[in-house]
Amino acid sequence: xxxxxxxxxxxxxxxxxxxxxxxxxxxxxxxxxxxxxxxxxxxxxxxxxxxxxxxxxxxxxxxxxxxxxxxxxxxxxxxxxxxxxxxxxxxxxxxxxxxxxxxxxxxxxxxxxxxxxxxxxxxxxxxx
Numbered sequence: 643x644x645x646x647x648x649x650x651x652x653x654x655x656x657x658x659x660x661x662x663x664x665x666x667x668x669x670x671x672x673x674x675x676x677x678x679x680x681x682x683x684x685x686x687x688x689x690x691x692x693x694x695x696x697x698x699x700x701x702x703x704x705x706x707x708x709x710x711x712x713x714x715x716x717x718x719x720x721x722x723x724x725x726x727x728x729x730x731x732x733x734x735x736x737x738x739x740x741x742x743x744x745x746x747x748x749x750x751x752x753x754x755x756x757x758x759x760x761x762x763x764x765x766x767x768x769x770x
Contacts, residue, residue: 649724657687662716700713
C-alpha cells in the first residue's frame with residue numbers, strides 16, 4: 643500500500659506484531675497471544691483491535707461466523723513510517739542529526755559502526 647500509514651501507538655504496535663506473525667487471527671487468538679506477554683484484559687485488547695480497524699491499519703474478514711483480523715500494511719511499511727515520523731519529530735527530519743548523536747554518545751558498538759560504514763559505502767557507489 644502506498645497511502646500514508648496512520649500513526650499507531652505502542653500498545654497498538656503489540657497487536658500488530660501478533661498479526662504480522664500469523665494472520666488472519668480471531669480476536670480470541672490475538673487475546674491469547676498477548677496475554678502470554680502482557681497483563682492486558684481481553685476488553686483492552688478488543689478495544690485496541692477496534693481502534694486499528696477504525697484507523698484502517700487492520701482489516702476484518704466478516705464472511706465467516708467468527709471475524710478474523712489481518713494487517714493491511716506490512717511490518718516493514720509500518721517501521722519505515724514510524725522511523726520517518728520519529729526522525730521528523732525528534733531530529734528535524736534529518737537522519738544525519740540522529741546518527742551524529744548516536745555516534746557521539748557511544749551508543750553504537752564498533753561492529754555497528756563498521757556495518758554503517760559498509761552500508762554508506764554501498765549507498766555512495768549506488769548513487770554515483
